[in-house]
Amino acid sequence: MTINVSVMVNGTRHDVSDVEPRLLLSDFLRDTLGLTGTHVGCEHGVCGACTVLMDGHSIRSCLTLAVQAAGAEITTVEGLGTPEALNVLQTQFREHHGLQCGFCTPGMLMTGEDLLRNYPLATDEEIREGLSGNLCRCTGYQNIVAAIRSAAALRRENV
C-alpha cells in the first residue's frame, strides 16, 4: 500500500506519489527530497538532531510519518537562510561559536527557531529548558545558549 503525499517544504510544494506509510518524515526529507540538512542521529526521539518545524512548531521528524505531513508546511534548516545570507539565528551561532562538529546544529537551529518565534526567552533558564531535548556532544551548550540569547535580543530590538 502506498499513498500520494502533497506537502509544502520550505515554501515549495512537493507532490510525491507512492509513499510507503512506514516511511519516516526524516527519511522522506533526506532520501526522497534530497534535503540532507536534516540530520538523523538516534532515530527514536532522544537526540533532537532531526528536529524540523511543522506548521511553525518544532517536531522530531523521526517520530512522525511522512504521510502525516500531508497538507502541512514543513521548514527544514535549508529553509532558514543561505550560505550567502544566513538568518539571524544562524549568524549568532557563527558569532558565538555555537557549533563544533555541526552534527546537532540543524536540530539546534530548528529548536531555536521555535523558541524565538513562540516564546519570550526572557531568561537563560527558559532557553536551557527549551533546548533540553537536543543533545550536543561538543560544545558544552554554553555557546549555543549564548547564540540564542543574542538572537532573541536582536529580534526584540528589531520589533
Place this chain on the structure above:
Amino acid sequence: MKPARFEYIPPTTLEAAVAALAAANGEGKILAGGQSLLPLLNFRMARPAVLVDLNGMKELSFIELRGENVAIGALTRHREIEHSPLIASRLPVMSAAIRHVAHLAIRNRGTIGGSLSHADPAAELPMMAMFYGASLTVQGPAGRRTIAAKDFFVDALTNCLEPEDIVVEIEFPILQHDGWAFEEVARRFGDFALASIAVSIRRGQFGVGEARVAVMGVADTPLRLEHVEQRLCEIAVDGRTPDRFAEMVTSSVSPNSDVHASAEYRKHLLGELAKRAMQTVLAVKG
C-alpha cells in the same frame, strides 16, 4: 525503513476508527501524537498490522469549561494545555505539571489521550488524572462509556481498555483550594520523573479542611493517597506539619529499585518533595 510494514488507516469518524481497530483483531494500534509509539515502531518492538491514525479528527482537539469540569479532547497536544489560559486559571496544578512533560518538540506533538493510554507510571498527565479524579470517555464497539481514572490505570504501561477502545475526551473536576504545590525531580529537565508529588488543601475551621495528594514514580501506577489526605485533616497545622506530612507520604509507598534510582533514593526524594510541597501549600494564606 525503520518500522515494519503496516496498513495505514486515517479514519475521519470515531465509528470508522473503532471499526478499523475491531477488524484488525487485536493487531491494530492507535496513532495519536506518536511520541511513545514511533520509537517502539522504529525499534520494531511493536509490529502492529494496522495503524489507525486519529490525527485527521480535529474535533477531538479542544479544551472547554463544562460546568464544574474542564473537558479536554483526547487529541489535544501538550503544548495547547501548556498555553491554555483556561487550564492555568481552573487547573493550576495541571498547568504546573505540564511544563515537566518531556521536551519542547515532544510537547508540540504528544497528546493527552495518548499519554493517558500509554500509562507510563512516571508521566505527569496520568498523575494529574489521578490527582483531579478525572473521568475518561471511551468509545468502543458498543458505544461510549465513562471510566474513572482510578480504574483506568491497571499497571505499568497498562490500562483497562480493550484493543478496539479509543479515549475520546477527559473531564477534570475543578478543585477548590487555598494552596497547592507540584514538585518533581528528574535527572534532566523533561525526563521521566524519579519522584513527584502534587498537593492541594482547603483550610478548615481548625487546620486543613480538605486535602488532595497524588504521587508518581514510586509505584507501577500513579497513586492518590486518600488515607494521607484524611490524616492531614485530623492533625494540627504547625511548624512540624511538613515533616509529619513527609513521613505520612513516604510510609505509604514502597517503590522498586531500577536502573534509574534505588528504592531508598526514590523514597528519600519523595519525602523531601513532600516536605517542600507542604511548606509551599501552608505558606499561602487561608
